[in-house]
Amino acid sequence: MSKQAGIGKIGAMVILLLVAVGVWLLVGGEEVKKAVTLKTMEVVGNIAIRSMPDDVAGGFHKIPVEVKALAPDVYQASGIANTHMIVTSEGNVLFDTGIAIQAAQHVRLLKEVSDAPIKYIILSHSHADHIGGAQFWREDDTVLVAHREFAEEQRYLIELTPFQWRRNRILFPWMPEEPATNKLLAYKKVETSVDVDEADYRFILGRTVFEVLSTPGAEGADNISLWLPQKKILFSGDTLGPLFPQFPNVFTMRGEKVRAPIEYINSLNKLIALDIEMLVPSHHSAITGKENIRAGLTLIRDATQYVHDETIKGMNEGKTVYALMAEIKLPPELALTQEHGKVSWAVRSIWDYYATWFHFESTTELYPVPVRDVYAELAQMAGPEALVAKALQHWQNHELMKTLHILEVVLAAEPNNKAALNIRLDTLNALLEEAKAGDDNNYEKDYLRRRIAITEETLAGG
Numbered sequence: 481m482s483k484q485a486g487i488g489k490i491g492a493m494v495i496l497l498l499v500a501v502g503v504w505l506l507v508g509g510e511e512v513k514k515a516v517t518l519k520t521m522e523v524v525g526n527i528a529i530r531s532m533p534d535d536v537a538g539g540f541h542k543i544p545v546e547v548k549a550l551a552p553d554v555y556q557a558s559g560i561a562n563t564h565m566i567v568t569s570e571g572n573v574l575f576d577t578g579i580a581i582q583a584a585q586h587v588r589l590l591k592e593v594s595d596a597p598i599k600y601i602i603l604s605h606s607h608a609d610h611i612g613g614a615q616f617w618r619e620d621d622t623v624l625v626a627h628r629e630f631a632e633e634q635r636y637l638i639e640l641t642p643f644q645w646r647r648n649r650i651l652f653p654w655m656p657e658e659p660a661t662n663k664l665l666a667y668k669k670v671e672t673s674v675d676v677d678e679a680d681y682r683f684i685l686g687r688t689v690f691e692v693l694s695t696p697g698a699e700g701a702d703n704i705s706l707w708l709p710q711k712k713i714l715f716s717g718d719t720l721g722p723l724f725p726q727f728p729n730v731f732t733m734r735g736e737k738v739r740a741p742i743e744y745i746n747s748l749n750k751l752i753a754l755d756i757e758m759l760v761p762s763h764h765s766a767i768t769g770k771e772n773i774r775a776g777l778t779l780i781r782d783a784t785q786y787v788h789d790e791t792i793k794g795m796n797e798g799k800t801v802y803a804l805m806a807e808i809k810l811p812p813e814l815a816l817t818q819e820h821g822k823v824s825w826a827v828r829s830i831w832d833y834y835a836t837w838f839h840f841e842s843t844t845e846l847y848p849v850p851v852r853d854v855y856a857e858l859a860q861m862a863g864p865e866a867l868v869a870k871a872l873q874h875w876q877n878h879e880l881m882k883t884l885h886i887l888e889v890v891l892a893a894e895p896n897n898k899a900a901l902n903i904r905l906d907t908l909n910a911l912l913e914e915a916k917a918g919d920d921n922n923y924e925k926d927y928l929r930r931r932i933a934i935t936e937e938t939l940a941g942g
């Protein structure tokens with residue numbers, strides 16, 4: 481069975497379930513409606529997650545959904561992204577609400593722990609995997625806290641939904657063909673009650689002190705963290721990314737605004753100044769150990785600063801962005817995993833952040849006719865056989881990028897050239913093996929896997 485057929489079947493099941501809910505909602509009262517909606521969301525979510533292959537998107541979907549107590553009165557519901565609940569004598573506070581397809585399960589499991597009113601919902605940032613459950617939790621007088629930039633981040637994410645969906649489907653081909661139209665699953669605007677800025681935001685509930693800190697940078701301009709000074713617990717959302725410590729993702733492949741490196745360094749300095757004993761990110765498990773946490777935060781800050789400063793230095797010395805992408809590496813004392821954020825892409829993003837897209841390398845950069853437009857002519861002049869022979873030579877010398885460049889010229893003239901496609905397949909597989917053995921960056925691996933699949937389909941005549 482092809483993947484397409486699988487998705488079609490799953491889509492049909494989801495539609496049937498949603499129709500069934502629609503019928504239920506017509507006959508039931510408010511409470512019944514809510515219960516049925518949540519139950520259906522749970523079933524729909526489980527179907528969606530089972531349709532995902534094992535080895536994609538960093539494997540987040542394989543994390544079991546369960547609740548554990550991280551500290552007295554502090555609970556975590558795990559999954560693709562976590563929902564956190566802090567219980568007080570005057571009601572509960574949530575930090576992040578998970579992805580819509582798992583949120584109903586989070587609601588059920590956390591309500592079993594405490595069914596007290598939800599006084600505050602704090603959203604770490606505007607990404608879909610953190611705000612999906614807010615709609616199920618929010619009560620009439622719940623205060624919804626987010627960053628001042630949250631509304632702007634949501635605005636452009638919503639306006640660019642088709643653009644980003646197409647790109648995400650290249651990385652994650654198991655995604656449905658179109659964005660969800662069902663209003664419970666669709667990404668949509670969340671109205672906030674409190675917008676946090678550099679002044680941060682503090683409140684006390686049931687004698688627990690809550691400090692909401694503005695920590696923009698590595699996952700967007702609207703990142704906030706929650707600090708519980710009495711418990712010395714920091715909820716970091718995605719401010720530090722899914723792995724700790726890791727090199728930050730100041731560039732994201734699906735195409736979001738470039739992320740601000742110096743703002744991120746300032747955010748890290750703010751966190752280093754705290755005396756954190758437990759670090760609770762919104763993906764994966766909590767991290768403990770004061771020294772360990774401080775060392776990790778310092779390492780991330782210093783590595784980001786290093787890459788930033790080296791990029792600036794190279795720009796001032798007149799080096800090209802490509803030279804700097806190849807040249808700038810983390811020194812051994814600043815080594816960090818690049819599974820999420822990749823140093824060479826950060827270099828390019830920092831360049832773009834300061835200098836945008838015109839590189840003063842060629843007049844043609846300024847005009848809407850890319851070099852690709854003359855590839856077919858070049859291929860005809862050189863002859864496809866000569867180009868394939870050249871590509872093969874580069875491939876044998878392990879000059880993988882030169883191989884791909886030459887192949888792009890051939891394939892512009894002859895998109896089904898079997899010899900060229902076979903070399904491209906070998907080159908992409910070699911790049912994937914290199915990626916796995918090197919930075920092991922998840923986006924790079926997902927992208928290469930997709931390019932390999934497309935090349936195999938073209939070779940098979942599909």
Ligand SMILES: [Zn+2]
Pocket residue numbers: 561607609610718762763
């Ligand atoms: Zn996330």
